Amino acid sequence: MDVHDKQTRSYNMSQIKSKNTKPEEMVCKYLFSHGFRYRKNDKRYPGKPDIVLPKYKTVIFVNGCFWHKHEGCRYFVVPKSNTEFWMNKISRNVERDADNTKKLIDMGWKVVTVWECELKKDKRKNTLNSIVLEIERQNYDAGK
DSSP states (O other): OOSSOHHHHHHHHHTOOSSSOHHHHHHHHHHHHTTOOOEESOTTSTTOOSEEEGGGTEEEEEEOTTTTTOTTOTTOOOOSSSHHHHHHHHHHHHHHHHHHHHHHHHTTOEEEEEEGGGGSTTTHHHHHHHHHHHHHHHHHHHHO
8 A cells, every 4th residue: 555645646756857867967067077078868879878978988877776776775675565566667677777788888888877876975976986987997998
């Protein structure tokens, strides 16, 4: 049984965004402040990556821990109501993520996945720094 009435649940679900989320915006602002230029949600690539860095041939997915089943994360909790529906939906998301990642790698792109929980206040600075280092490392390795 849902803890909210149908109208409240409908409103809550309508407020969940699929792009331009706060975690995405954090990553975008950080990258821009470090001189990186990017495209957002580019439909030309499998999975419409959240951030595309064409110069570095790198894409970044900023995944919500619940929606993309971040294993072992305290923010991924199996819903107690309508469990079968939610687990099917989340499993399809995970399969789609894996498929899109494989397609992008086959196309020669580097794929970076950032989890929502990695952008919480206590981990944010390290996570954002590692994204920049990963992009720069990949660019350096490609130049060899």
